[in-house]
Amino acid sequence: MASGLINIGVSGLLAYQRSLDAISHNIANVNTEGYSRQSVNLTARPPQITGYGFVGKGVEIASIQRSFDAYVEGNLRSSTSSTSEFEAFHTLASQLDNVMADADAGMSTSLQRFFNAMQDVADTPADPVARAVVMNEAQQLAEQFNGLAGWVENLRGHVNSDLRASVNEINGITSSIAQLNESIVVEQGRSGGKPANDLLDQRDALILRLSEYVNVTTLQQDDGAINVLVGSGQPLVVGNRPSSLAVFNEPGDPNALGIALTNSNGSLTPVTKQLTGGRMGGVLGFRDNMLDQASNSLGLVAIGMADFVNQQHARGMDIDGALGGDFFSVAQPQVISITGAPGNVSIGFDDVAQLTNQDYELQFNTGVWSLSRNDTGQVIPMTGSGTAIDPFVADGLSIVINVPPAAGDTYEIRPTRNGARDIDLALGSSRQIATAAPIRSQAENSNTGSGSISAGSVSDITNPAFQATPGQLTPPLMLRFTAANTYDVYDNTNPAAPVLLEAGIAYNPATGGDIFPTPGGIDDGYRMRLTGAPAAGDEFSTEFNTGGSGDNRNALAIGALATSKLMSGGTASITDSYNSLVADVGTGTRQAEQNRLAHKGVLERVNASHDAISGVNLDEEAANLVRFQQAYQAAAQVISTANSLFDTLLNAVRR
Amino acid sequence: MRISTGQIYRQGVNSMLETQSSLAKTQLQLSTGKRILAPSDDPSAATRVLKLEQAIATSTQYQRNADHADARLALEESIMINAGDILQRVRELAVQAGNDTLSAADRAAIALEVQESLEGMIQLANTQDSNDEYLFAGYQVGTEPFSHDGAGNFTYNGDQGVRSLQIGPNRKVSIGDSGDAVFMRVDDGAGGIGSIFETLYEFAADLNVDNPSPITLTRLDSALDAITTTRSSIGARMNAIENQRGANESFSLLMQENRSQLQDLDYTEAVSRFEQQMLALQASQQSYIKIQGLSLFNYL
Numbered sequence: 001m002a003s004g005l006i007n008i009g010v011s012g013l014l015a016y017q018r019s020l021d022a023i024s025h026n027i028a029n030v031n032t033e034g035y036s037r038q039s040v041n042l043t044a045r046p047p048q049i050t051g052y053g054f055v056g057k058g059v060e061i062a063s064i065q066r067s068f069d070a071y072v073e074g075n076l077r078s079s080t081s082s083t084s085e086f087e088a089f090h091t092l093a094s095q096l097d098n099v100m101a102d103a104d105a106g107m108s109t110s111l112q113r114f115f116n117a118m119q120d121v122a123d124t125p126a127d128p129v130a131r132a133v134v135m136n137e138a139q140q141l142a143e144q145f146n147g148l149a150g151w152v153e154n155l156r157g158h159v160n161s162d163l164r165a166s167v168n169e170i171n172g173i174t175s176s177i178a179q180l181n182e183s184i185v186v187e188q189g190r191s192g193g194k195p196a197n198d199l200l201d202q203r204d205a206l207i208l209r210l211s212e213y214v215n216v217t218t219l220q221q222d223d224g225a226i227n228v229l230v231g232s233g234q235p236l237v238v239g240n241r242p243s244s245l246a247v248f249n250e251p252g253d254p255n256a257l258g259i260a261l262t263n264s265n266g267s268l269t270p271v272t273k274q275l276t277g278g279r280m281g282g283v284l285g286f287r288d289n290m291l292d293q294a295s296n297s298l299g300l301v302a303i304g305m306a307d308f309v310n311q312q313h314a315r316g317m318d319i320d321g322a323l324g325g326d327f328f329s330v331a332q333p334q335v336i337s338i339t340g341a342p343g344n345v346s347i348g349f350d351d352v353a354q355l356t357n358q359d360y361e362l363q364f365n366t367g368v369w370s371l372s373r374n375d376t377g378q379v380i381p382m383t384g385s386g387t388a389i390d391p392f393v394a395d396g397l398s399i400v401i402n403v404p405p406a407a408g409d410t411y412e413i414r415p416t417r418n419g420a421r422d423i424d425l426a427l428g429s430s431r432q433i434a435t436a437a438p439i440r441s442q443a444e445n446s447n448t449g450s451g452s453i454s455a456g457s458v459s460d461i462t463n464p465a466f467q468a469t470p471g472q473l474t475p476p477l478m479l480r481f482t483a484a485n486t487y488d489v490y491d492n493t494n495p496a497a498p499v500l501l502e503a504g505i506a507y508n509p510a511t512g513g514d515i516f517p518t519p520g521g522i523d524d525g526y527r528m529r530l531t532g533a534p535a536a537g538d539e540f541s542t543e544f545n546t547g548g549s550g551d552n553r554n555a556l557a558i559g560a561l562a563t564s565k566l567m568s569g570g571t572a573s574i575t576d577s578y579n580s581l582v583a584d585v586g587t588g589t590r591q592a593e594q595n596r597l598a599h600k601g602v603l604e605r606v607n608a609s610h611d612a613i614s615g616v617n618l619d620e621e622a623a624n625l626v627r628f629q630q631a632y633q634a635a636a637q638v639i640s641t642a643n644s645l646f647d648t649l650l651n652a653v654r655r
Numbered sequence: 656m657r658i659s660t661g662q663i664y665r666q667g668v669n670s671m672l673e674t675q676s677s678l679a680k681t682q683l684q685l686s687t688g689k690r691i692l693a694p695s696d697d698p699s700a701a702t703r704v705l706k707l708e709q710a711i712a713t714s715t716q717y718q719r720n721a722d723h724a725d726a727r728l729a730l731e732e733s734i735m736i737n738a739g740d741i742l743q744r745v746r747e748l749a750v751q752a753g754n755d756t757l758s759a760a761d762r763a764a765i766a767l768e769v770q771e772s773l774e775g776m777i778q779l780a781n782t783q784d785s786n787d788e789y790l791f792a793g794y795q796v797g798t799e800p801f802s803h804d805g806a807g808n809f810t811y812n813g814d815q816g817v818r819s820l821q822i823g824p825n826r827k828v829s830i831g832d833s834g835d836a837v838f839m840r841v842d843d844g845a846g847g848i849g850s851i852f853e854t855l856y857e858f859a860a861d862l863n864v865d866n867p868s869p870i871t872l873t874r875l876d877s878a879l880d881a882i883t884t885t886r887s888s889i890g891a892r893m894n895a896i897e898n899q900r901g902a903n904e905s906f907s908l909l910m911q912e913n914r915s916q917l918q919d920l921d922y923t924e925a926v927s928r929f930e931q932q933m934l935a936l937q938a939s940q941q942s943y944i945k946i947q948g949l950s951l952f953n954y955l
Contacts, residue, residue: 030660037659097695101705108705116716123723123820126796127786440794442815445840445848455816545816550788550796552818559821563713575709583702586694593695604669608662615659622951 004057005642011058012635015042018061019628026616034205036066036614038197066197069613070220073204076610077211077218079603081277084212086596088162088282090589092155093290097589099151100294100582107301107578110144113137115562121435122555126319131430139425142328145302149420152295153255159287160247160257166213166280167245167259173210174228174242177203181225182240188224196224210236215277231274234261245271253336253412256287290588292417296357297581299331299419304567305574306330306423307352309558315458316434316554317545321471323461324434324554331422333397333415340364340409346400347413354396354569360413364405371399374412436551438466439473439526444539449481451509451534455553456526456542463525476543477501477524481534484509489518492541509533667943674936681929690920700917707914713824714907721822721900727830728889728896731790734779735837735886738851741772741779742882745855746875752867759865766862773855777801780838780852791834793817800834801852807860809852811839823899828892832885841881844873851878 019040029035043062047054099105117137121130180203187196207228210216216236219227228237236243243261246268250256259275260268275281306328313324333347338361345362349355359374371380371394382392382399392399397415427433438461441453458466468474478492485507490498502520507513512531517523528542545551567577683692694701748765751757757765780791780801788796794816802810813834819827843849854874861867 097693101694101701112709112712119716119720119821123720124786126788440814440816545794547798548794548816550818551794551816556821579702579705582694582705583698586698586701589695590698611659611662612657615661617657618660619951622955
């Protein structure tokens with residue numbers, strides 16, 4: 001009888017000692033990352049059957065259990081993934097955000113200063129100082145574009161080093177998970193299927209850390225192992241075997257890294273497009289959705305500005321009487337051969353006003369070339385036939401196929417990607433700034449009527465009238481009124497003996513009229529207007545603007561480009577198009593920030609419910625400590641009672 | 656719900672970190688005086704601020720152009736005043752020379768003064784500005800516009816170009832007149848066109864042969880008319896510039912007001928927000944310390 005009492009007492013002592021062990025284990029691990037609170041489950045021993053019923057035999061330990069909920073853990077992983085995704089995105093995006101609208105680093109001030117300098121030189125076109133200022137501002141503008149493009153490229157470097165670091169980190173984590181899988185399978189097998197709580201905690205902590213880098217899914221195996229999958233089911237860990245990730249250079253683009261899974265034979269399976277969530281998802285998302293777009297948009301502004309300034313500058317005349325050359329050098333579209341021989345395709349700009357900030361894919365399939373936008377996949381119809389004489393034209397690009405293609409030939413086209421990086425000042429000296437227009441008009445002093453002729457503007461500088469002989473109009477023209485409402489046009493090469501080109505052109509003194517092109521088709525690439533009431537015999541003439549260094553018509557025209565709606569099919573000015581880049585970056589960053597905060601809030605709530613289940617509360621442990629201590633003392637008391645019962649019995653027998 | 660000890664710590668620290676970061680942002684707003692620190696703070700307002708800044712800078716440039724146009728026209732006006740004075744004096748001389756009591760020697764003396772006036776007039780017409788540009792040469796500012804062969808033939812070497820400047824979004828103003836129009840194309844009193852210089856030269860020549868022509872007065876009057884017409888056209892343009900300047904100024908002021916509304920900080924609001932955030936930080940610090948001190952172990 002007393003031995004039963006002792007056994008029961010001992011069973012209590014052992015049970016409460018284990019319980020106290022578990023409590024001290026909990027207290028010791030109160031700050032251990034990923035630790036789940038453990039508790040000892042007690043159960044009554046199987047009773048002994050007697051004739052009068054069941055007699056209790058004490059307590060025993062059923063199991064040592066960790067407080068864990070797989071569903072909450074799953075939420076914690078996905079929430080951790082999304083939070084670190086948006087954190088990574090936001091960190092990178094806010095760097096772009098900070099620089100774009102900055103008065104010193106952004107483009108807004110430089111663009112304004114260049115066009116203002118152009119207006120200043122219009123005030124005093126022959127002034128060497130004003131001309132030097134234009135050169136200086138133009139140089140600054142080009143360098144500002146280069147600098148900002150460099151900053152953007154720098155972020156691309158950040159992206160790449162971040163991807164490399166993440167891949168290394170992920171590989172380390174997955175091999176640890178594989179090792180833990182092995183240990184867990186072994187240990188749980190040895191213990192007859194009892195959970196290896198602390199190893200399980202370690203593995204869950206690793207999977208959670210993995211979720212910070214990339215979104216993963218897990219598959220629990222019967223033997224206790226967990227398989228970890230990434231993307232759309234690509235295995236990272238199967239049992240005790242990890243697969244490693246690797247980075248590789250995307251074909252044709254040394255600046256873009258792709259992510260691949262290393263197969264057992266060492267070959268790579270690209271998974272870049274499948275990866276979502278986590279730091280990696282955020283970094284890739286930033287690169288694909290914001291950085292490329294920002295590069296392209298900035299390039300678009302640079303190319304648009306340079307091209308429109310060049311076009312107008314070409315219509316002018318410099319201080320030495322030469323026609324305007326290129327003011328800025330413009331980057332050509334980037335073509336990357338995905339499949340198909342490099343150099344088979346030449347891309348140029350057809351109309352900068354129609355350019356977009358998109359990248360395109362050009363593909364030859366079933367005997368037809370097709371062009372599609374990378375972001376939407378939308379097919380862009382092309383006109384033309386792709387030959388040098390009749391190139392394909394679409395979205396402002398002109399595309400020439402040089403060599404007959406093979407089926408499946410694919411090229412990636414990035415029209416404006418390098419626009420800001422490669423823009424440069426092309427003009428060599430400030431004397432070459434074409435501030436003047438190359439033409440001027442003259443009303444003869446002998447005129448008796450009140451007619452006057454406008455100074456004129458150039459419509460097409462490639463016209464032979466300008467190009468045939470540098471420094472002169474071929475030919476200069478003369479208009480002679482034969483009556484108040486009729487005039488003839490003469491070739492005025494020899495003013496002493498003008499040669500009649502076209503006779504009897506009607507003129508309405510009440511409304512005035514544009515002279516060119518004449519009804520007979522004389523069009524020398526410039527436009528002039530007659531107004532007022534000339535008299536018969538009155539003469540007006542046009543000539544090359546020789547010596548016209550005080551003329552500022554072209555400088556005014558270039559200055560006016562700043563506010564003209566030239567870009568995006570005539571809907572946006574150059575500065576508008578930069579502003580919309582700033583707005584895009586700002587909106588994207590703001591969205592990332594809002595997403596980050598939202599997911600952080602969710603993560604906090606999930607963390608709270610996770611901790612409600614698995615976390616250690618010291619007050620609770622203290623209370624349990626007291627409870628089990630008391631129970632232990634009581635069990636000891638049982639043994640002491642058994643002892644005194646035994647003594648009582650011995651004493652009785654001894655007598 | 657159970658709350659773990661780690662969570663109590665984390666929550667306390669997180670709330671302090673968050674309050675600190677919003678405090679830092681408010682402080683940056685207070686020190687810069689700007690509500691928008693990066694475009695993401697308010698993308699649409701930030702873009703509008705950029706646009707407004709561009710509009711203000713453009714408007715400032717129009718003002719610079721207007722200042723330049725004004726100075727240039729003022730210079731031309733002063734030349735026209737001098738030219739008018741010269742012609743007025745010559746007209747007096749013409750009236751005087753018509754007096755029958757004058758001897759040939761008297762008229763020769765007057766001729767001398769008229770020749771001086773001619774020289775002065777040519778000098779005025781060949782005036783250069785501070786950049787050594789000839790004012791009345793049209794586009795060919797590097798070419799001396801008026802030359803005289805010494806025998807009464809005056810040539811205009813410039814052209815009829817007139818430079819204009821942008822002084823408002825839709826407003827250009829001519830900042831000069833071609834010498835041709837001002838000095839060469841003047842009614843010669845006989846239904847034709849002649850230059851002011853010829854009028855003076857021929858008057859002096861007539862005086863030297865003691866034979867003043869009655870047409871001289873008519874010609875001088877039409878020369879004076881021409882100068883007056885140019886002057887009033889200059890005046891009209893200067894008025895237009897003045898008006899445009901006013902318009903630019905009020906436009907610029909309006910844009911600046913808009914910009915300030917969009918991006919400037921409401922200090923009252925920001926300071927009270929700052930106080931509130933400080934209070935919140937202090938509260939979370941104090942509550943953190945208090946809660947950290949609570950433990951059942953203290954009583955065991």
